[in-house]
Amino acid sequence: MPDLPASHRLRTGRYAEPNRIYLLTTNTLDREPVFADFALGRLVVHQFRQAQNTGLVNSLAWVVIPDHFHWLVELEKCSLSNLMRQTKSLIAREVNLSGNRNGPLWQQGYHDRALRREEDLVKMARYVVANPLRAxxxxxxGDYPLWDAIWL
Incomplete structure (x- = not known):
């Protein structure tokens, strides 16, 4: 395999399957803790809800940490790349407007993991919502405000 930048290696072999459940993770540029500001973190939540309301995904669980997010979704009527490009772009636009920022917000690329077994779903949801504890x-x-899961 050629020596590609990390963002390109993340795309190698990526395949998005409708109705498959994915754990998606992306980081802010230089891991800047942008979402330590609760109001800016709520902008991420708003975009997760928009993706659900427009039928792109079924959001199962998510958490917004100061420098990244985890989002457990069932892919519905879009590709992973389109979902993440649109979500990251809209979040960056809103955060830059609201936070008096400019320039890029996110590191290039994202990480995705397709879940293959039913028991993996519960395990991944617990991983997602427990992230603030581990961090x-x-x-x-219950003390962390920027998370949710459909089971609660």
Whole structure:
């Protein structure tokens, strides 16, 4: 395999299948803690809800951490690349307007993992919503404001 930048290696072999469940993760540029500002984090949540409301995905669980997000989705009527390009672009636009910022917000690319077994779904949802605990942002899950899961 040629020596490609990390963002291009993430795309190698990527295949998006409708109705498949994916765990999606992306980081802010230079891991800047942009979403430590609760209001800016809510802009990410708004875009997750927009993707659900327009039928692009069924959002199963998500968490917005200061420098990244995890989003567990069932892909409906779009590709992973279109979903992430649109979501990241709209979030960047809103964050830049609201946060008096300019320039890029996100690192290039994103990470995706297709889930293959039903038991993986519960395991991944727990991983997603427990991320603030592992990161040391809170002592109890309920104390962190920027997460949700359909099971609650």
């Amino acid at each position: 040391g942002l809170v002592e109890r899950l």
